[in-house]
Amino acid sequence: xxxxxxxxxxxxxALDYLREHQDQHLAQLDAFLSIPSVxxxxxxxxxxxxxxxxxxxxxxxxxxxxxxxxxxxxxPIVTGEWLKAGDGAPTVLVYCHYDVQPADPxxxxxxxxxxxxxxxDRVYARGAGDDKGQLFMHLKAVEAWMxxxxxxPVNLRFFFExxxxxxxxxxxxxxxxxxxxxxxxxxxVSDGDTFDDEGTxxxxxxxxxxxxxxxxxxxxxxxxxxxxxxxxxxNPANVLVRMLASLTDADGRxxxxxxxxxxxxxxxxxxxxxxxxxxxxxxxxxxxxxxxPMQGEAGYTLRERLSARPTFDVNGLWGGYSGEGSKTIIxxxxxxxxxxxxxxxxxxxxxxxxxxxxxxxxxPPTVRVEVKVIHxxxxxxxxxxxxxxxxxxxxxxxxxGTAPLFQRSGGSVPVVAALDAHLGIKTLMVGxxxxxxxxxxxNEWMSLRNIRDGMASLVHLWAELGAMGADELRG
Amino acid sequence: xxxxxxxxxxxxxALDYLREHQDQHLAQLDAFLSIPSVxxxxxxxxxxxxxxxxxxxxxxxxxxxxxxxxxxxxxPIVTGEWLKAGDGAPTVLVYCHYDVQPADPxxxxxxxxxxxxxxxDRVYARGAGDDKGQLFMHLKAVEAWMxxxxxxPVNLRFFFExxxxxxxxxxxxxxxxxxxxxxxxxxxVSDGDTFDDEGTxxxxxxxxxxxxxxxxxxxxxxxxxxxxxxxxxxNPANVLVRMLASLTDADGRxxxxxxxxxxxxxxxxxxxxxxxxxxxxxxxxxxxxxxxPMQGEAGYTLRERLSARPTFDVNGLWGGYSGEGSKTIIxxxxxxxxxxxxxxxxxxxxxxxxxxxxxxxxxPPTVRVEVKVIHxxxxxxxxxxxxxxxxxxxxxxxxxGTAPLFQRSGGSVPVVAALDAHLGIKTLMVGxxxxxxxxxxxNEWMSLRNIRDGMASLVHLWAELGAMGADELRG
Numbered sequence: 007x008x009x010x011x012x013x014x015x016x017x018x019x020a021l022d023y024l025r026e027h028q029d030q031h032l033a034q035l036d037a038f039l040s041i042p043s044v045x046x047x048x049x050x051x052x053x054x055x056x057x058x059x060x061x062x063x064x065x066x067x068x069x070x071x072x073x074x075x076x077x078x079x080x081x082p083i084v085t086g087e088w089l090k091a092g093d094g095a096p097t098v099l100v101y102c103h104y105d106v107q108p109a110d111p112x113x114x115x116x117x118x119x120x121x122x123x124x125x126x127d128r129v130y131a132r133g134a135g136d137d138k139g140q141l142f143m144h145l146k147a148v149e150a151w152m153x154x155x156x157x158x159p160v161n162l163r164f165f166f167e168x169x170x171x172x173x174x175x176x177x178x179x180x181x182x183x184x185x186x187x188x189x190x191x192x193x194x195v196s197d198g199d200t201f202d203d204e205g206t207x208x209x210x211x212x213x214x215x216x217x218x219x220x221x222x223x224x225x226x227x228x229x230x231x232x233x234x235x236x237x238x239x240x241n242p243a244n245v246l247v248r249m250l251a252s253l254t255d256a257d258g259r260x261x262x263x264x265x266x267x268x269x270x271x272x273x274x275x276x277x278x279x280x281x282x283x284x285x286x287x288x289x290x291x292x293x294x295x296x297x298x299p300m301q302g303e304a305g306y307t308l309r310e311r312l313s314a315r316p317t318f319d320v321n322g323l324w325g326g327y328s329g330e331g332s333k334t335i336i337x338x339x340x341x342x343x344x345x346x347x348x349x350x351x352x353x354x355x356x357x358x359x360x361x362x363x364x365x366x367x368x369x370p371p372t373v374r375v376e377v378k379v380i381h382x383x384x385x386x387x388x389x390x391x392x393x394x395x396x397x398x399x400x401x402x403x404x405x406x407g408t409a410p411l412f413q414r415s416g417g418s419v420p421v422v423a424a425l426d427a428h429l430g431i432k433t434l435m436v437g438x439x440x441x442x443x444x445x446x447x448x449n450e451w452m453s454l455r456n457i458r459d460g461m462a463s464l465v466h467l468w469a470e471l472g473a474m475g476a477d478e479l480r481g
Numbered sequence: 482x483x484x485x486x487x488x489x490x491x492x493x494x495a496l497d498y499l500r501e502h503q504d505q506h507l508a509q510l511d512a513f514l515s516i517p518s519v520x521x522x523x524x525x526x527x528x529x530x531x532x533x534x535x536x537x538x539x540x541x542x543x544x545x546x547x548x549x550x551x552x553x554x555x556x557p558i559v560t561g562e563w564l565k566a567g568d569g570a571p572t573v574l575v576y577c578h579y580d581v582q583p584a585d586p587x588x589x590x591x592x593x594x595x596x597x598x599x600x601x602d603r604v605y606a607r608g609a610g611d612d613k614g615q616l617f618m619h620l621k622a623v624e625a626w627m628x629x630x631x632x633x634p635v636n637l638r639f640f641f642e643x644x645x646x647x648x649x650x651x652x653x654x655x656x657x658x659x660x661x662x663x664x665x666x667x668x669x670v671s672d673g674d675t676f677d678d679e680g681t682x683x684x685x686x687x688x689x690x691x692x693x694x695x696x697x698x699x700x701x702x703x704x705x706x707x708x709x710x711x712x713x714x715x716n717p718a719n720v721l722v723r724m725l726a727s728l729t730d731a732d733g734r735x736x737x738x739x740x741x742x743x744x745x746x747x748x749x750x751x752x753x754x755x756x757x758x759x760x761x762x763x764x765x766x767x768x769x770x771x772x773x774p775m776q777g778e779a780g781y782t783l784r785e786r787l788s789a790r791p792t793f794d795v796n797g798l799w800g801g802y803s804g805e806g807s808k809t810i811i812x813x814x815x816x817x818x819x820x821x822x823x824x825x826x827x828x829x830x831x832x833x834x835x836x837x838x839x840x841x842x843x844x845p846p847t848v849r850v851e852v853k854v855i856h857x858x859x860x861x862x863x864x865x866x867x868x869x870x871x872x873x874x875x876x877x878x879x880x881x882g883t884a885p886l887f888q889r890s891g892g893s894v895p896v897v898a899a900l901d902a903h904l905g906i907k908t909l910m911v912g913x914x915x916x917x918x919x920x921x922x923x924n925e926w927m928s929l930r931n932i933r934d935g936m937a938s939l940v941h942l943w944a945e946l947g948a949m950g951a952d953e954l955r956g
Binding site for chain 1: 689691693700701702703705706707708709710711712713714715716718719721722723725726727729765769770771772773774775776777778783786787788790792793794795796797798799800801802803806807808809810811812815816817818820822845846847848849855856890891892893
């Protein structure tokens with residue numbers, strides 16, 4: 007165990023190191039961003055692999071042990087570890103991804119996406135923010151500790167994937183097969199952004215889960231004439247719209263019995279955290295082009311509904327005639343893709359079954375209803391009173407000079423749910439990209455300020471977490 | 482005016498003529514059926530025209546005046562008239578179509594579709610029943626009168642079209658432009674079938690109308706992520722299914738205000754006519770492959786609902802994601818084709834507007850709803866107490882030896898609605914095809930019995946109608 011004074015001294019030394027080597031690090035970042043690791047492009051398979059190899063070399067160079075490239079069903083996964091922080095020290099798992107989005111449309115890039123340039127205190131390149139820039143910041147924060155103190159204040163494990171932009175298909179199997187390489191007291195995921203472009207940092211502590219179905223209602227053997235049979239043959243498209251419409255009530259709540267049983271209510275602290283988030287509803291609506299937000303579930307603010315409450319969506323509809331003009335048929339079938347976003351502590355497997363059973367139960371005897379579960383994922387929540395949250399908050403405030411905001415996200419991140427489900431590891435989402443940084447668009451960028459303050463935050467974070475015992479961190 | 486005894490004598494002579502010339506007529510029918518008048522096939526344009534010319538020649542040969550081939554926007558229309566029945570004699574318009582369905586799949590025909598064969602007391606060929614066989618029967622009934630009495634008991638006009646199987650597009654314009662060629666006290670349409678294959682004739686006296694719309698609900702500018710925006714951005718597909726579901730109530734009635742205002746209730750006579758129709762519900766359901774009929778509007782039998790009550794159908798649904806697996810989007814839009822079948826005295830133009838207004842009124846302010854009227858057609862009803870109905874019933878009983886059944890049909894026949902709308906002419910649907918005669922399928926056939934008894938019925942029909950004054954027939 008290191009004394010608090012020692013820790014402050016060592017942290018300062020690591021921060022000095024980052025300042026002194028900034029130009030060198032940015033040049034190295036450019037080299038890393040120059041490798042076109044587009045996971046969706048079959049012609050870039052070798053480049054994706056080269057990026058993984060680059061990381062393995064870098065980890066080894068930093069003194070990280072067992073730095074390994076693992077073959078998967080798709081692109082490689084990279085792991086490594088440094089476990090010499092001493093008895094009782096916590097172990098932290100760091101997750102980032104090294105693959106990037108395709109760069110099309112190329113003609114909209116002011117400079118080629120894989121030739122990084124520095125301008126307006128920004129780095130422009132595909133992957134600058136999402137997520138190679140952030141992975142690189144982790145490498146440099148580790149380097150700063152190793153080159154100054156010769157050690158890290160915590161045990162670290164690394165988990166870097168190359169399939170995030172194409173669905174993270176290999177990770178569930180990998181987590182299930184390689185628990186021994188990933189086991190940790192908490193996970194830090196850096197694949198998001200700060201709260202705003204003015205440098206207010208954010209800690210993401212919750213994600214929604216999902217359950218997704220395909221529903222097909224079958225009626226007559228084939229399309230039949232709506233004149234001859236209308237009024238006698240029940241219309242599968244009429245039945246489908248009635249069934250789907252019945253799944254929400256006038257208050258915007260999902261009607262399947264038992265659906266809300268396991269929903270964890272927001273705590274007062276969480277509602278206060280939501281209320282403290284700056285939010286411009288007009289700007290939010292303009293972003294999507296809608297005239298106004300939906301009314302939604304009564305008793306919850308828009309921000310709460312967007313991430314802390316479950317939803318129901320019809321994602322697709324098809325069946326019958328959709329061409330020019332008219333075709334007077336009762337279609338043989340009609341189908342829909344539907345899904346719910348889930349929140350803690352809803353169990354997606356239980357919900358999947360409930361909805362299948364409910365749809366079959368409400369189907370009239372005039373039709374045959376087929377329901378297939380297409381996919382599901384668990385929600386995740388790291389409570390605001392988790393000891394890691396406070397540690398991360400202190401680190402971010404030290405790095406950015408501004409206290410972070412706490413937020414739950416409405417989407418799903420497969421790795422977070424899988425780590426919780428398989429290994430019981432809670433996650434802190436500590437992201438450094440810029441909110442308007444064009445992640446999946448041309449001219450992606452990240453500010454040098456976020457790179458600098460983010461690396462400083464990580465240097466602090468390891469010190470903060472290292473000051474806790476593993477038992478204390480697990481809460 | 483001819484005496485009743487004279488009429489009986491002349492009718493018998495005409496019937497004798499048909500019997501004596503049966504072989505000759507069937508040979509001529511084969512020649513007529515051999516011309517492949519497939520209106521949907523661009524390679525058959527010349528054959529369709531040749532068929533129209535064949536009819537013009539035949540009409541002229543029979544002494545029908547002003548037999549004319551009219552050019553239209555598509556295939557020709559043929560008209561002709563014989564108006565010498567004397568002062569006060571009624572004028573009857575005869576409608577049939579001379580075009581036929583495509584013959585595919587050809588490999589399922591036991592013999593080529595345009596090489597008629599006679600077997601099992603049937604004529605097999607494309608068009609045998611639908612509708613060239615019936616058009617031919619009209620020609621021969623006229624011939625029988627002209628070759629024996631040298632005259633017809635009524636004034637007749639003929640209206641034969643070549644686009645029935647492809648939507649009858651030219652007829653509305655033609656009717657509107659050529660009232661002077663079509664004006665009549667009643668119309669006889671022979672393009673349907675007898676009540677059963679045992680030779681029970683039928684008189685169709687009602688058709689439903691239709692109104693047809695396309696509805697499109699627009700939400701966000703483009704598809705948005707259902708995790709990020711779900712709970713805040715109203716989902717156009719959710720809205721669409723709710724709006725469509727709200728259009729019918731639990732009793733199966735259409736909910737648009739005013740929709741039932743003009744619906745003419747069934748008379749006791751009509752309900753008795755429905756009740757007297759033999760109907761095997763099990764066989765009806767088996768025909769379509771449904772487990773059972775829908776519950777439908779309360780207070781009406783299945784047969785009544787199928788033709789005397791309005792309906793609402795979703796004819797098609799599309800929007801969002803319908804591919805393999807899942808896509809977690811709130812779609813930018815979702816659309817549907819919807820239609821109602823209408824009954825007398827509903828006005829399709831009024832209903833078209835009501836539904837557009839209603840859909841816009843119930844749309845939530847979070848979306849933009851577009852509604853387009855795709856097409857509409859009026860319903861038609863010739864009341865059971867129309868004098869022509871009784872005359873046709875006597876004629877059919879004389880021809881078939883069995884009293885006819887009266888029925889309303891659930892579909893629409895554009896020509897019937899157009900004749901009523903433009904010229905105020907009521908129609909009697911007197912069809913002679915066999916119900917199981919494969920109209921739109923391979924191996925189409927018509928029984929020699931229906932040809933024989935049908936032609937005899939037409940000979941009687943002109944005598945029956947000729948025995949009435951025009952004033953009496955118009956009711």
